[in-house]
């Protein structure tokens with residue numbers, strides 16, 4: 439359908455999680471809605487979520503699971519559409535849920551089922567969808583908005599921007615929404631990758647690559663502790679990955695962007711204290727003095743990690759425990775408890791699950807998601823300066839902010 443001179447009550451730009459929720463909510467309040475998506479399909483990113491299973495919310499929800507500065511803002515928005523609302527909404531469109539440790543997935547355990555259900559609901563609700571429609575410019579005209587697109591002009595009384603961030607750009611979130619928001623006078627907090635792997639030039643990365651092992655990772659910037667997390671760390675050729683690394687990555691990335699010296703210190707043996715390990719070494723040394731030092735620790739920690747640690751301290755792999763002696767063995771244990779990776783940065787936006795930064799929250803009203811600078815303009819989803827931890831928090835943010843923006847825009851249209 440050609441969009442030329444089409445007029446609607448509400449135009450939603452961005453057909454991802456937040457945009458679909460906003461469009462459905464506005465349409466549910468009786469408003470004519472146009473949903474504009476510049477890729478071929480709605481909700482492409484959803485397919486990648488939760489390793490293809492879509493962890494779409496979390497039973498342990500709250501502002502404390504978000505890492506951006508203004509968490510009060512997030513808390514207010516989450517209250518307007520809570521986890522129970524999300525579960526009910528999805529059940530009504532045929533998505534039953536299952537949870538593991540509070541992490542909620544569709545019962546089918548396929549992200550495609552949730553994406554399909556949302557798209558079918560968009561179709562059923564009468565929302566007019568333009569795909570492969572690129573919004574090139576937005577102008578204000580007679581209290582409303584004129585969207586100039588590659589498919590013609592669209593006039594709208596209200597406008598919701600839900601264009602996502604720069605994370606996973608192949609799904610369509612290419613950052614163009616920041617330019618649109620800026621053109622409507624909004625400030626953008628510098629977007630940077632978050633929930634992303636960290637890169638390091640530590641030479642032992644290659645030795646340790648391929649190992650997954652429980653550990654605690656702590657981020658320091660210029661010597662100051664910023665964040666820590668515990669879980670399965672993945673050691674890779676380029677650096678470190680895994681959920682705990684994702685959780686702390688935004689702090690490392692931001693500090694690096696501010697030219698700080700960043701260290702990720704990994705406790706490879708979080709269940710043991712250093713004293714306990716020293717005591718064990720004392721007891722075992724006599725009996726096992728002929729074992730080489732790698733074998734001496736191989737029942738405690740993955741061999742590749744032990745090798746990396748041994749190389750880091752410049753010890754000879756073939757040395758026996760007896761030759762090394764207590765002092766050197768203690769030194770190795772300390773390294774295992776406090777192994778330092780110099781962080782050079784992160785992997786690119788292609789690998790990031792979300793972005794930190796985005797539309798400045800102080801310019802948006804958390805009661806309505808309306809811009810404080812431009813009447814009739816609303817924001818939803820990751821385009822805003824909000825980033826949650828791994829665990830369904832970012833999608834809950836998309837549902838809550840999308841719902842609130844759609845409802846508020848509809849109230850203005852119906853006034």
Ligand SMILES: Cc1cc2nc3c(=O)[nH]c(=O)nc-3n(C[C@H](O)[C@H](O)[C@H](O)COP(=O)(O)OP(=O)(O)OC[C@H]3O[C@@H](n4cnc5c(N)ncnc54)[C@H](O)[C@@H]3O)c2cc1C
Pocket residue numbers: 451452453454455456457474475476477480481482483484486487488489492493494495571572573600601602603605606609610611612613614615790791792818819820821829830831832833834836
């Ligand atoms: C690999 C991966 C795994 C993830 N796993 C989870 C998870 O399990 N749980 C969780 O909670 N979160 C997860 N996330 C994060 C979550 O998917 C996002 O936070 C959420 O999808 C953001 O929704 P959104 O609608 O704001 O943005 P998006 O989903 O990015 O949607 C934005 C849409 O706008 C369109 N668009 C952009 N610019 C324009 C324009 N100028 N004109 C028209 N259309 C435009 C894009 O094509 C896109 O379709 C994951 C992310 C990734 C990448």
